[in-house]
Amino acid sequence: MLRKIPREEDEGEKAKVPKLMEDMTCMLMNTRVKITPEVNSNKLNKAIMAQQVELHRETDLGAQLPVYNGKMNLYTVGLLPFMSKEFAVALTDLFEKCDLKRKNEFKVKIEFIGFARVQELHGLLAGKHVKTPQETRTILDIIFRELAAKRYPSVGRLFYSPNIQKPHQLGGGLHSWRGFYQSVRLTQMGLALNIDMFAGAFIESLPVVEFVAQILSNDVRLKPLSHTDSVKVKKALRGIKVEVTHRGNLRRKYRVSWLSAHPTRELIFPVDKQMNMKSVIEYFQQTHGFAIKYAHLPCLQVGSQKKVKYLPMEACKIVEGHRYTNRLNESQIASLLKATCKRPCKQEADILQVHSLFPFWLQWLMASFSTSFSPSLQCDNCLIAIVHPSAYNEDPLAQEFGISIDDKLAKVEARVLPPPWLKYNDAGKEKQHLPQLGQWNMINKKVINGSTVNHWTYINFSRSVQESVSRGFYRQLVQMCQVSGMEFNPEPMIPIHCARPELVKEALRYVQAESKLEGKDLELVIAILPENNGSLYGLLEI
Secondary structure (H helix, E strand, C coil): CECCCCCCCCCCHHHHCCCCCCCCCCEEEEEEEEEECCCCCHHHHHHHHHHHHHHHCCCCCCCCCCEECCCCEEEECCCCCCCEEEEEEECCHHHHHCCCCCCCEEEEEEEEEEEEECHHHHHHHCCCCCCCCHHHHHHHHHHHHHHHHCCCCEECCEEEECCCCCCEEEECCEEEEEEEEEEEEEECCEEEEEEEEEEEEEECCCEHHHHHHHHHCCCCCCCCCCHHHHHHHHHHHCCCEEEECCCCCCCCEEEEEEEEEEEHHHCEEECCCCCCEEEHHHHHHHHHCCCCCCCCCEEEEEECCCCEEEEEHHHEEECCCEECCCCCCHHHHHHHHHHHCCCHHHHHHHHHHHCCCCCCCCEECCCCCCCCECCCEECCCECCCCCCHHHHHCCHHHHHCCCCECCCECCCCCCCCCCCCEECCCCCCCCEECCECCECCCCCCCCCCCCEECCEEEEECCCCCCHHHHHHHHHHHHHHHHHCCCEECCCCCCCCEECCHHHHHHHHHHHHHHHHHHCCCCCEEEEECCCCCCCHHHHHHC
16 A cells, blocks of 8 residues: 655655645655666666665665666655665675676665656546556556566566476477566556566576587587587577586686687696696696596687686586577477467466466556555456465565455456358359358359469479479469469479579579569469478578
């Protein structure tokens, strides 16, 4: 429940607060935050503010628990006991987790700039014609984002976690995580928190040697990497964060910059300013008591180009939470679809069982238009909440802003519209058709305005499809198009062209050049792809 803002007092520190209008009783205080030295990292800014709140909440912040967007704005339910104040904050462990090690002391200035009114929200939910309370929606977005951020790691504006649903193996060192995007929306049902589910590919948290074996599909512990394999491994590992495993509980993290050009057994480096050299194998054995088994594999290079550090692959493990941003192959896409495509009843059963997150509405119920504001977030239209709702209800931030969630499933009134009659060309046997269960076909039917295809050709990228089979296919295709009401030239403008899958661009240039010789533009290119076509489909689509 949002606390009522106290009236101005005649003397003391609170006398500096501007006088409030009588009707401004339901407000959120908006303050500007300035952190110096400036850091372009919302994650670090939030870590600084969290430390600030922990140190000063019960004293200088007047027992307020603010919500912070990681940039310039900080909101509280009630008034802070100052108009402007600067604090000194020092970060230690939290600071190192943000990968910034130059400074660990900051100045945090908090300055009052105004109030975010919530009366417009009252009126809007009561059916009145008022200005859309965009600022209040923004604050609610920030609050719900903070509630989710306490439980799930974020990638941009999306939240992902291996705990929402068991990760599904995709192959090639990847697995899928379920995630969601959330936003506050104004709907006919009231104010709602709209949540969209996603599934994304993540790099598995594996020992690096095992990860390399998976992406190459062979046992790399037995023989050195070929040049082609090294290039593939470099692309897969560059920019990935790894942690060392050879130092017990001390798991330092590094970001991979490159792969050594030589195997571990050939690597040496200077150990002092006198340029005394030592091999990587000797260093790890003498310094850490770690015997390198796979000396034929290259090392991971971490650090800057001026000061390169070598880490044996077998002494490293990939840090959890790396989103895979490259294109998935056909097999991985199929695995991802298999993991996410389920019947609605199965989806609901799974969600109820594991308390995963699926779209739900959170409806604000206003008690009155009095000085008190008691919102109740009700999950009447949800499949299930992100976590068990009690976890949100007991959260200090949710309690501070008066937010609670019910765990009831929603029931929405719906109706099934009757299918429309489809009108076809009168020249066909069936002039109209009524679809059954959303399905129909073109048998005995002709389209009303059929397209015309005069100039077309055919490319076969599959070695397993013989020319006689491909000819039979395109003749049947032409016949079906003609029967359905299209004008389709029965012979291709350019004879059937066979090409290797890796030469797709050359094949397309060839048919384009042949069409120019004919003096006509191609209207259609038909391509037969091999069963495992890798990225061929994407190249043709582009």
